[in-house]
Amino acid sequence: MGDYEVHPRGDGRLNGIKYDSDEDGYTQGTAMESEADEMTQEVPESQMDDRESQMDEGDDIQMGQYSKVRTDMDVLVAKLLSRWWYVLPEWPPANYNYREQLEKKMLKCYPVTEFEDHENVDSNGYKKCYQLSAFPGVFRDFKGVAHDLRPIEGKPCYNNMIQKSREELIQLIKTAINKQISLLSNSPYDESALIERLKEVGDSPYSANSIQELAELK
Structure with missing residues (x-):
């Protein structure tokens, strides 16, 4: 998969998950992430039935679409997003209050x-x-329906990262690569092969040619 496919879309939303949004009022695909989550925990029977009916209807999971012709800034953002957890603050923040x-x-x-022990909508109108x-x-x-209530601030997504300067993106990538190398060691x-490749890219001057090399780095 490419860098954009395994990370949040440009608006910070997760690919393939059906949303209820105050911002644009649309829903998208099936809750692919919750299906992955359901592999490790008990799933409410009513939702299993709902998921099966959605699959029977032939709904396609919609993925974010991005141009194959990317600018240098696009490449830098993509490479930062593919290793952001090495260098950016934890997101969403631990113990964040969603109340x-x-x-x-x-x-x-x-x-x-x-x-399953609770009513779908209680007497005060709250949905479980x-x-x-x-x-x-x-x-x-x-x-x-999935409700993404994670904070916008600090969200590691294209729309936020593209606002950074070229120099800041490069510095963040270099720091992330060095941390990655340390852990791989x-x-x-x-x-050893990956470490050597990362060192070459991390030490490059990030010219037009080296950014193209960065684009090919997994």
């Missing part, structure tokens, strides 16, 4: 093990939901 966002959405969160354990800040309601596997 206010849940309140605005009229959502009430329950542990997934208790999800549970948080995806693999994706903190993303909540799935009883209809299977302690790997129980032979990572």
